[in-house]
Amino acid sequence: MTCALKTENIGKIYTIGHMQRRRGRNLRETLVAQGTSLLQGLRHPFAQRRSSSATEEFWALRDICLTVEPGERVGLIGRNGAGKSTLLKILSRITEPTAGRAFLYGRVSALLQVGTGFHPELTGRENIFLNGAVLGMTRREILRKFDEIVAFSEIEQFLDTPVKRYSSGMYVRLAFAVAAHLDPEILLVDEVLAVGDLAFQTKCLGRMNKVAEEGRTIIFVSHNMAAISRLCNRVVLFEKGRIVRQGDPETVIQAYYAQAEQTSGRLVLPADFKAGAQIEEIGVTDENGLFSSIVKVHRDFFLYMRCRVHEKINRATISMTVLTLDGTTIFVSRHTDALHTETSELPAGDLCARVRIPAHFLNTGSYSLNLQIIGQSAGKDRAVLDSVQQALNFRVEETGSLSPQLNAGRAGVVTPILPWSFE
Amino acid sequence: MSEIIIEPRKRVRHIWRELWLYRELLFFITWRDLIVRYKQTVIGIAWSIVRPVITMVILTLVFGKLAKLPSGDVPYPLLVYAAMLPWQFFSGTFSVSANSLTSNANMISKTYFPRIILPATAMLTSLVDFLIAFSIYFLMMAWYGMWPDWRIAVLPLLMILAAMASLGAGLWVAALNVTYRDFAIVVPFIMQFGLYISPVGFSSSLVPEQWRLLYSLNPMVGVIDGFRWALLGGETRIFMPGFVLSTCLTILIFFLGIRFFYKFERTFADII
Numbered sequence: 001m002t003c004a005l006k007t008e009n010i011g012k013i014y015t016i017g018h019m020q021r022r023r024g025r026n027l028r029e030t031l032v033a034q035g036t037s038l039l040q041g042l043r044h045p046f047a048q049r050r051s052s053s054a055t056e057e058f059w060a061l062r063d064i065c066l067t068v069e070p071g072e073r074v075g076l077i078g079r080n081g082a083g084k085s086t087l088l089k090i091l092s093r094i095t096e097p098t099a100g101r102a103f104l105y106g107r108v109s110a111l112l113q114v115g116t117g118f119h120p121e122l123t124g125r126e127n128i129f130l131n132g133a134v135l136g137m138t139r140r141e142i143l144r145k146f147d148e149i150v151a152f153s154e155i156e157q158f159l160d161t162p163v164k165r166y167s168s169g170m171y172v173r174l175a176f177a178v179a180a181h182l183d184p185e186i187l188l189v190d191e192v193l194a195v196g197d198l199a200f201q202t203k204c205l206g207r208m209n210k211v212a213e214e215g216r217t218i219i220f221v222s223h224n225m226a227a228i229s230r231l232c233n234r235v236v237l238f239e240k241g242r243i244v245r246q247g248d249p250e251t252v253i254q255a256y257y258a259q260a261e262q263t264s265g266r267l268v269l270p271a272d273f274k275a276g277a278q279i280e281e282i283g284v285t286d287e288n289g290l291f292s293s294i295v296k297v298h299r300d301f302f303l304y305m306r307c308r309v310h311e312k313i314n315r316a317t318i319s320m321t322v323l324t325l326d327g328t329t330i331f332v333s334r335h336t337d338a339l340h341t342e343t344s345e346l347p348a349g350d351l352c353a354r355v356r357i358p359a360h361f362l363n364t365g366s367y368s369l370n371l372q373i374i375g376q377s378a379g380k381d382r383a384v385l386d387s388v389q390q391a392l393n394f395r396v397e398e399t400g401s402l403s404p405q406l407n408a409g410r411a412g413v414v415t416p417i418l419p420w421s422f423e
Numbered sequence: 424m425s426e427i428i429i430e431p432r433k434r435v436r437h438i439w440r441e442l443w444l445y446r447e448l449l450f451f452i453t454w455r456d457l458i459v460r461y462k463q464t465v466i467g468i469a470w471s472i473v474r475p476v477i478t479m480v481i482l483t484l485v486f487g488k489l490a491k492l493p494s495g496d497v498p499y500p501l502l503v504y505a506a507m508l509p510w511q512f513f514s515g516t517f518s519v520s521a522n523s524l525t526s527n528a529n530m531i532s533k534t535y536f537p538r539i540i541l542p543a544t545a546m547l548t549s550l551v552d553f554l555i556a557f558s559i560y561f562l563m564m565a566w567y568g569m570w571p572d573w574r575i576a577v578l579p580l581l582m583i584l585a586a587m588a589s590l591g592a593g594l595w596v597a598a599l600n601v602t603y604r605d606f607a608i609v610v611p612f613i614m615q616f617g618l619y620i621s622p623v624g625f626s627s628s629l630v631p632e633q634w635r636l637l638y639s640l641n642p643m644v645g646v647i648d649g650f651r652w653a654l655l656g657g658e659t660r661i662f663m664p665g666f667v668l669s670t671c672l673t674i675l676i677f678f679l680g681i682r683f684f685y686k687f688e689r690t691f692a693d694i695i
Contacts, residue, residue: 014693089692090429091429092534092535093427093429093535094531094532094533094534094535094692095689095692095693096429096431096432096433096689096690097429097430097431098431099431100430100431101428101429101430102428102429102430103426103427103428103429104426104427104429105425105426105427106425107425108427110534110535112533112534113529113533116529116530116533116534117529117530117534119455119459121458121459121462121463122455122458122459126455126458129451130451130452130455133447133448133450133451133452134448134451134530134534134536135534136536138447139447139451162462
């Protein structure tokens, strides 16, 4: 036994969609569902059970074999939903794997969020003890490091103020200060550096570097490639629940960038129990209806969305927003724009919508898409029922113009062909 | 060097040892809940006295004065208060532990610790309330010029029984409430009529002889009868078959509750 951590074919299944809805969160639904399936079983004892076909299983993680030597600093990267956080949750024993085994040798601390267990009513001092205990420190350990923690957090004068009166920056500083003084042999960290102001982030990264130099084993999940390359000596790239590449930071991060470029122009979203309605898929298609993340400036293309409406929605608005990558809104289009009725309602069921974006409208460049469903469902107030923020990017490209006069490289976000008249 | 093995459907074998390892967390969360409960209140911890005392006064007025129910040779307020003590301990533990997992959902989905700590915390905070309210009982006894006899020595055992009944029931609702939030709604309702179907405001000797065994299916009947027997002294009798039945049922609820809780513990982070 020389390694610090070893996983053997770790896998995790999440059951999504129909199954979860059948089980419900509501006792009545469960009883009714169980009752009807029992009745069906009695009536047609030899019929195949429907439940199996209604179940949709999804491997969030599959066949993960990873060995980490003591003192190694391993970065896990990949797009959202690639499985890296799920792996961290399994390693920190929060959730259980469906398959495989993992061995950890040494004292493990997991830092999946800063300030877990913080209570707004308690003072800074009280929260240091509470949070320390939640993270697995003993009371004696906290007492010993108390002054160090306070110094690191830079909030001495507010130590006896309830944290509900803290600014968000102070809150984060205190929370990270506690976490930074953990003393494990294996440290599991999930994207916690993405908080606080820049100066404090630098300080945190410095602290992490120091921990790393002390020979601790670190497993670090982040989208911040600069932090990953600074901190880690090995990087593992995840895609759709599997490890697709691992090795030295430079090459694997390059591979990650390459992967991000060739997206399919289509995004299927995981089921997430939204009340009323749920966006299930968004995408960009070319004029023939094929998904593509790259469309042509001289051709029409479509923004596509598919959603499931659980219950009829009144006063509904579906809106699509196209933004530049730096977050500037270019336009918002609502499905009610062309309706001439006072009310708009969406019936229960599946719903697909396409919005045609005319040729010569968006200029060449990269854009991202937001989607939102607003409405009244199940007698509640009108509210956002589901939304997707900048989860899908697409690029508009110049590929041979129709007219010799239209050439590339024009400035501007839009590139309309406008009628000119001469007097 | 410690070794952790993670595998699917792993049986938790060292429930008590693990609980011991995490005893400080248990302590800190109990301490947090106690502090937070009385933050920004005027009379603070005195609420632990005011609530049982007022309930006792009302029950005495209704059952003792209006309905004129008999209380044997003990003053009616003492009869009620001796039952109030375990009842408040039970209802506090039961109703707080029902929400203990869902109200700490963030901790469950972001850190590892034995989840049983959360319902256990609910029991410990109720225990603190119990001890404070218990001190009032002695004042009341002194007021009535009474003195507890040797039977009070049995009280710690009865307290363990009360703890098993309330934590056992609490573990069931806590685990069920993770998936079915209905239980959060049902629990206050159960507590409301539980006060009347348990012998809190009256003596269980009022229940007709032929129904007493059936009545003892309520685990709190055994606990409350035991408390009265230990605290009131004098002529107070205990209906033994009923007490044994209640006790067995309590033990069953407790151990099945632990099994049930640990069976579903693994899925809490995914469902909550």
